Amino acid sequence: MSDTNERLSKIVGDNDVVLFMKGTPLFPQCGFSSRAVAILDHCGVAYESVDVLQDMDIRQGIKAFSDWPTIPQLYVKGEFVGGSDIMMEMYQAGELQQLLDDAQVAKAS
Numbered sequence: 058m059s060d061t062n063e064r065l066s067k068i069v070g071d072n073d074v075v076l077f078m079k080g081t082p083l084f085p086q087c088g089f090s091s092r093a094v095a096i097l098d099h100c101g102v103a104y105e106s107v108d109v110l111q112d113m114d115i116r117q118g119i120k121a122f123s124d125w126p127t128i129p130q131l132y133v134k135g136e137f138v139g140g141s142d143i144m145m146e147m148y149q150a151g152e153l154q155q156l157l158d159d160a161q162v163a164k165a166s
Contacts, residue, residue, distance in 0.1 A: 061118035069132045073162040074104035077119045078129040082106050089141040093129040096141075096148045103163040134160045 069075055074097070080086030082094045086108075097104050109116035109128055116128070123130055123137045131138040133156060138144065147153035 061114045062122060065115070065118055065122045068105070068107060069135050072105040072132075073134055073160065074102055074157070075107065075132045076104055076129055077107045077109055077115070077132075079108070079110050081108055086110060089127070090129045093131065093141045093144055096144050096153065097131075098165070100148070100154050100157055101165050102157050103165045133157065133162065 076082075076090075076093055076097060078085065078090035078093060080090055082098075085091035085094055094106075107115060107119075109119060119128065119130055120126055125137065125140065127140050129141055129144075131140070131144055138147070138153075138156070144153060147156070
């Protein structure tokens, strides 16, 4: 598991915004992942996505890494933000856009 934790730390550390999801942004494999992608796309930020369905070690490891039981999971500047419900609440309150602006993440091109 330590190898998986190292991989996760590198992914989270190397990218300003990372979404661990089921599927890809172009082809999400669950409604929650689809909603998370739509929120990030609407915020207009560049982000990295990791398809947990392609790697069982990552799929299980991310749950322990964040101490959060569900996927998708959003990280901004190395900090765990939450899943799709938390993303939606933050987005609707304007808090997610503020967090992304404060973190000075790159805009999508």
